[in-house]
Amino acid sequence: MIPRRSILVAASGTLTGVIALAVSEPALHVVQIETTPNGFTSSPRGWNSFGIQDNPNTTPGFSFNQTGVISQCDVLAKTTALKGAGYVYCSLDSGWSVGSNGDEFGRIIYDSSIFDIPSLASHLHAEGLLLGVYVVPGAFIADEAKTIFGTSVTIGSVCSGDNGLSRCNFDYSQPAVQEWHNSVVNQFASWGVDFIKLDFVTPGSPSNNVNLPPDLSGEVVAYHEAIAQSGREIRLDISWKLDRSQEYFDIWETNADSMRTDQDINNCGESTFVSWEVVQRAIDNYRQYITTVMLYNTTLTIYPDMDNLFVGNPASVSGVTDDERQTIMTHWLGAGANLIIGSDLTNLDAFGLNLLADADAIAIGDFTSHHPMQPRNPGTGLPSSQQLQAWIAGPDESGAAVVIIANYGPDEGQGGFGTSLSGVQTIRVSWDDLGISGEFEVHDVWANKDLGAESSSLTLQLGEGQSVLYKLTQS
Incomplete structure (x- = not known):
């Protein structure tokens, strides 16, 4: 039985005397996370490129291309403590793909001037690592006349308008829309992709000067179904600051493996990665998230994504003190959240490496993968x-x-x-x-x-x- 201690609170007003109100601590309802829709029983650990891409002054000499990414991700493979702690995902953020059109079937293709995705996947897999890629909703407007792979349906007949990202908006009631998603994910699978980050999902994502439709939940369902039919084990992470109402949370947790609880937390264009003010916001957004979704169910099937971890580099680069770096890591661990590093892996200091890979701390992450705080x-x-x-x-x-x-x-x-x-x-x-x-x-x-x-x-x-x-x- 959980103890409930009564407290007397004195409230005085215009009435004579004091009114005693009985208050007690609420009973503890333990939260659990069970197997996710795509079959995962822990949150992902690894590295993502966006922090460095958005803050290039933190990492002089880095170029967002195959060589630059390998130079970062090889640190995961060659640092015994990191690899042993499960940091195996090497995730590319926006910019890896051609941004204006797809292949002859309108499928997403990599920018061959900077990446050879099958070759990159092979390199990572040989090192015991896994590959992640970034996508946004919709097919390319420029591809509306192309025929969806395996069908006689043109993209333009099931996708129209402009969401501000050079993409059109799908009519998810049309079966050919699922065929397009299947074709994209099957091609990803053939390349060796292990993780998909789906950004700009609504309701939730801020407009960010684009023209997103109010409800893109159908995109999440379509990617989940495409992963299921692909025959490959692929994680699906959805972003950003998604609607937490029960109507939509039910969709997120039955189709995705992790969901962003906040906006991007990194600085933009500065010489440090993150500020404490924004970390305070990220922690409060997790608090809002967990207290809201507990009202629906205390047994969940999705992990929180609190955004990338910027704790690996010295305070002068991270942008937060060592105490704050430790507090960030502590809260990401406590939440059972994605542990995706955004730091410059080639410039880890001893304190940052210990935060990321301390065996007892990682054991806490294993615990909270089933019981988040x-x-x-x-x-x-x-x-x-x-x-x-x-x-x-x-x-x-x-x-x-x-x-x-x-x-x-x-x-x-x-x-x-x-x-x-x-x-x-x-x-x-x-x-x-x-x-x-x-x-x-x-x-x-x-x-x-x-x-x-x-x-x-x-x-x-x-x-x-x-x-x-x-x-x-x-x-």
């Missing part, structure tokens, strides 16, 4: 956005749990909590707050230190941007 406010157990925050993942059947406690520092404008507590803060989190009871052995994961047995609460002091990651094992 949820917020439990210190003092109430509520899920509100707060500067001084606690989270719990689990407990699982054995009674093991993961607890995260953080001081996010003053809200820099997008954190959602609006407070500005400065300096070191004392945080007390009770077992009632977390929704658990009993005695637990507490292990500090990053310090690799056993803190002994606790049976009622945790009290600690954290500076701005600091957090702790604890593994609790029932005594």
Whole structure:
């Protein structure tokens, strides 16, 4: 039985006297993630090119081409700690394909001036890695007169208009639309593609100066069905900041393997990758996501994608302090989120490598792949956005749990909590707050230190941007 502690709250007003309101911590409902629609039981780990593409000053000398990508991804293959931790996806973001037209059947084709995708896939596979590619909705407007592979139907008869991305908008009620998606994914499969990132999905994606239709959920369904018929194991990640209402979440989690919970978090065109203000936003968007979808079901079949991890490089390149880098990694781990590195892999420092590959921390990620964290406010157990925050993942059947406690520092404008507590803060989190009871052995994961047995609460002091990651094992 989860304990519920009553609290008396005094509320005074124009009436004489004091009204006592009974308040109690909400019961803990453990969240689980089961097998995804395309058959995966963990979130992906690897590297994606977008952070460097969008912030080229962070990585002097990098070119977005086959040589440049191999120079990054070979680090995954040759760094024992990273490969052993499961970082195997090498994912190309926008720009790898021809941007104005497809092949004779209107299928997406690679830009042969910078990539040979089958050759790249072969290289990666030989190194024990996997290949990801980026796509957006629709077929090319320039290809409307072409016939869909295996049919007598022209693209223009089932796809029209302009979504602002040089693509037309499909009529998903037409069977030939699925045939187009099948032809594209089958060609990807023949090249050796293992991961598809589908961007600009609506409802959810901001207009971003394009002309997206209000509902592109049919694109997600079509790619899922195309993957299913391809005979190849391929992940589907959908983006960005997708609608969390039950109507659409049901579509996302029955067709995709992971979904973006926020917009891009990287800086644009700067010499650092990310700012703490945007990280605060990303953490709050995950909080909104998990507390919303828990209302529908606490057994999920999709992983959260909190965007790329920018923790691998020194603070001068990452754009955040070492404490903040650790807090980022802690929250991505706690959420069971995609661990797709956006950093320059050729410039990892020792601290960044340890964050990404520490064996005990990766074990936490394995745990939260089945039991993602949820917020439990210190003092109430509520899920509100707060500067001084606690989270719990689990407990699982054995009674093991993961607890995260953080001081996010003053809200820099997008954190959602609006407070500005400065300096070191004392945080007390009770077992009632977390929704658990009993005695637990507490292990500090990053310090690799056993803190002994606790049976009622945790009290600690954290500076701005600091957090702790604890593994609790029932005594």
